Amino acid sequence: ILALEGALQEQCSLHDLRLICRSKSIPDSMRGQVWYRLLGSSTGSPDGLERFNEIFDLANQSKLREDCKIFVEKLDNEEEDKVSILSDLESLVTHYCKTRHINYDPNNGWMHILTPLVSLKLPKNELYSYFNAILDSYIPRQCHFNGVAMHLFRLLLLYHEPELCSFLDSHKIAPNLYTQKWFLSLFAASSNLQAVLALWDYYFIRGDPFLIFFLSLVLVINAKDEIMAHKGEKERILETIAELPQQMEAGDIHDFCSLAVLYSAQTPFSYKRDYHQALFGEDESDERMDLLVLSQALCLPVSVQELLVSCHLLNPPTKSDAESRALRFFLVDCRPAEQYNAGHLPTAFHLDSNLMLTEPQAFSVAVQALLSSQKQSIAAQSAAGGEHLVFFGSGREAEDQYVHMVVAFFLQRHVQFVGLVQGGFSAVHQALVAAQIENGVVATSVSIEPVGLIDHNPSLCLVCTTDFFGRMRSKSAVVKDKLLDYIVNPISAGDNEPTPNTGGKSKGAGKLYRNIAPVFSIDDDQDGGIETMLNNYKADAPNQELVAISSWLKRPDVINSFRCHEVKESGHAFPSYLLITPSHLYALREIEDRPGFARISVNRSLSSIMKITSKKRHPEFITFKYGNIKGEETIIVDLDRFVVPQAGDAVKLVKLQLFNNSSAANANS
Template sequence: MTGANVHCAMADDLDTDDGSWILALEGALQEQCSLHDLRLICRSKSIPDSMRGQVWYRLLGSSTGSPADGLERFNEIFDLANQSKLREDCKIFVEKLDNEEEDKVSILSDLESLVTHYCKTRHINYDPNNGWMHILTPLVSLKLPKNELYSYFNAILDSYIPRQCHFNGVAMHLFRLLLLYHEPELCSFLDSHKIAPNLYTQKWFLSLFAASSNLQAVLALWDYYFIRGDPFLIFFLSLVLVINAKDEIMAHKGEKEKILETIAELPQQMEAGDIHDFCSLAVLYSAQTPFSYKRDYHQALFGEDASDERMDLLVLSQALCLPVSVQELLVSCHLLNPPTKSDAESRALRFFLVDCRPAEQYNAGHLPTAFHLDSNLMLTEPQAFSVAVQALLSSQKQSIAAQSAAGGEHLVFFGSGREAEDQYVHMVVAFFLQRHVQFVGLVQGGFSAVHQALVAAQIENGVVATSVSIEPVGLVDHNPSLCLVCTVNKSEESPTAAGKSNAQGTPQHATGSSSSSSNKTDFFGRMRSKSAVVKDKLLDYIVNPISAGDNEPTPKSKSKENPSTGGKSKGAGKLYRNIAPVFSIDDDQDGDDPTFEGSSEREADAPNQELVAISSWLKRPDVINSFRCHEVKESGHAFPSYLLITPSHLYALREIEDRPGFARISVNRSLSSIMKITSKKRHPEFITFKYGNIKGEETIIVDLDRFVVPQAGDAVKLVKLQLFNNSSAANANS
């Protein structure tokens, strides 16, 4: 038995001898044991004050920087752009210490030198709000030599403080998606109050809670943090705080400042004795989360190369829910081996797979445990979709109870990987999120990525030498002649093929004639090629308050020459004191609809649409509230957008895919032009604003806008309130 093993065995006797693990720790430090053994000895324990400096040095030693970065290289020139502010903050810091006056002078000099040197070596300016002074507080309490103090400070900032903790930063988007995954109701509540994660987590993230908790609690927390060595732990510590305070937070509905005050007070209540339970809960939440995000975003948050931050930000800012990689999905299905030993050890989640592709694609090949839920049913056959959802939930419950291979609490949805079709998959996911279903994830790249990963695994294992005409091992009922991915792959290899595919296997728009098989199975291609009647049925479901299957004509089929069928709005055609326009909320039971004279459908961003910064518009003083949504066009395409409501206008900011943070104003409507707002009882998130004017007792609709708004009820209530206020003001002035 080696010395390190002896020390680890001694540490395991903690329950019978409280001092044994400390003896083991002393011996391990003297023998320079491995980090693995050191972590085993210190696991779940608070390190004694006398040994904390040594233990932290070992735990942080792998990231303390090269000698070239050391403080001994500082040239003693204090010439930062805001050097005076740094010196002032250092003085304030030192004045709070209990040290002797002579010690304070030395500490002040060391702190200013340390921070100045760090800024110069990193080519950055000092920011008073970056949390550095708070990070230095626990480190100064260790009474380290200034060179060691710099090494610890350097290591913590480089390895444990995430980048982009500002509004619209990668860290904040990831935290929101994690909150949405574990507690969708609370996430929706905070979103509705316009409380972005940076408003309450930024201090926590930038200081590892040192800015918000007492010193003894922070020291115990950092013991656990460095022993575990997981930089993402801060995300789950923050999750535990807000989720455990859910009831208290939601009790302050409508009180944004009170909510923020309540959240800010949470870390202040922590004591050193609470740390073990606090961290254990955080580790549990981490274990109950798909681990794809760690591999995908570690570089952007904690790595040295930040060149991909823009792309990571784009992906996360537009993510509907937590992304799950194809590799993690296939590992959970035992179709791929874990890429690393740590992944194999941490793999504890079981997914319930939901394949949302059209039926013909599913029947041409699918994963063996996947439940089929055709996303097209949501619009074309809502009643059948409702039945399918109930069957899905029942099947999930039964498979979990039976401990079958298909069972899992974590719902993972995937589509074809083709952008047009997957717009409806996103609507299905939004359907579940709106109902506050926990553990909802979406597979990146869809079935196309699944197919390619299985083929790539066979090539890597030497089973085949090329990806052409390979039968992907692991798929059920795979038919290469009908499989879209196989069809695309074949067309790529053909020198006469008109269409190409991108790296994800998603077919790009062909310039010539494309594969006939692809055309036959492309849902949206078929929808566009069908008669106007089919197109009107799709439009009718999204726009009009007529039940599916009714024989009533759609707005476009109503004749303007026949006012009895299309010219009147039932019981709502008259103005109130000749001031307010007609306003009503329709549902599936109401069969009346006003005349529709035209549509100004805007399928793509037009050059004349104003380009704006989203953040500046959201902060405009006249914006009462904003709602994340999708603007839905007649073709079925849905564009990620923001719906903004002011006292006089309704705006939609359509996000620009290749310019994160910017949008075009796709909708600019006066509230007074709203004649009607319609929605579906079964899918209230689909709302339509109809605009027009009144001619006598006749309501003439001249235009409309359609949206999928998760908080549709709140949005409609707010519009209605503004219309009422505007009407009251007009009446008072008349």
């Protein structure tokens, strides 16, 4: 507190003020002063409240006055104070509408934003400047259905949790149905005042307007199991999501926000540069184009600049970009073989998108090789290794429809962290050439060898030649028809890929992922098939849901937790927590460089446990085996291994829950 008082008195820099406040709660008595600095508020602005002409003549002035009265009636202030606050609020909102040439909308969240501000008991001119600064800097535009903000949120959800995104899409639950109120009020409309004050402290200290996207993302992802338990019940799903912010307390805010920042750090940052103007800028002229791009995006776009910076082929454009933790991409070049061989990025894995329609079996083998190569490169920490799959094609619309089919293939199988490079190889080629010109290496862009490409052959490279459109035009119509057919019928007879057997074989015979049977299952004897590879990839990937350990240990449904090590087939052991609830078994794998955070590496329904075994000489080494019962035969489809010092207690608790669940089921039958 003393350091903060001194910093405010000495008018320290905004950077120093943020460092002092970071990870600490702002005292109530100093919150107004700190927010004033963080928001960059000024009571002397050209459109400040002191310039209001006291004429109340908005088209819906009566509705505004009514809403102000309702707002004031909810306050605990003295009656005399309420009269003053009522006058100030109506003046504030009226003046804001007039200076912005807009009408008052009772659904725009303004009254909710004013609630935390009024609690600070500010003079009315300061109240207006705070209100003005928050609306200008932190409330995204286009929060309605089909707006830029809603399309971007859906793409972020698809990137981090494709299964949940697909589930909500299938129930026709668009993001605006549950996030609009959160976005327009920064959660002030849905959470208690103390939680909102603590949240806004963190929000303004960070100074990142996009944080609202990730706060919302964390809420719905952490409630994934609860949401998906209401399959087929759209209204119940919406009620469940709407209740999420109501559960937040001030003490939860630090973990909540830290987790949101962690998700943000694990997201390509291109969207911030591309859509900041449309969402938070003053110029709205490009909104229609941004909306068109996002509404048609198959997955989260990744800029060529970000891609090349991650490959160390371009320098970061700004100091902040250079200091930020760059993501590691696993690049997938989906152009035909002849184009790839005429020049490609050094770390790109080649996956010919044409194979998907022409040679499905060869495509299946190539996908298996891709996933295997990604795992090996991550384990070896090679330059080509990365958890984030980034696909790119030639950059030409007609040919890249094949690439879109490949991306759709991975998205339909709920693979996380899938991105698509904007402009494809053509944009990569041009960016490398432009960088050389900018650095003064050459004076003209004619016949320049793009430094950074491997095996580049200008005579065969389609970007260097002029006949590209003629070669591609003939394919366009055929590809378009096949693409539409694939999206509607992702597994067809022409794919030569095994179809789900819903007749004789149990759905549980395929490998379970989070206790959910794969959408596309395969026969047990086809070990190593593409669906099994993808399921193994998802189940074993170290990039599952990110959570704050303390929050999960305090969850009301957690009966007990045990420190342990999760042991993988490779022999690697990871420090973890084993959590047992009445219905599920979870393992939280600790993140080495993020103390206090973990990834959910195991998420199993207790009902899927068929057998629990341990070693005689090492009773703390236990194995949970999962599967299903077919007739009199128990089919084991997956397993998890742990070293648990309190193995006896853990196993006893699991067996007790299985017995209780079985007894409850029998009683209800």
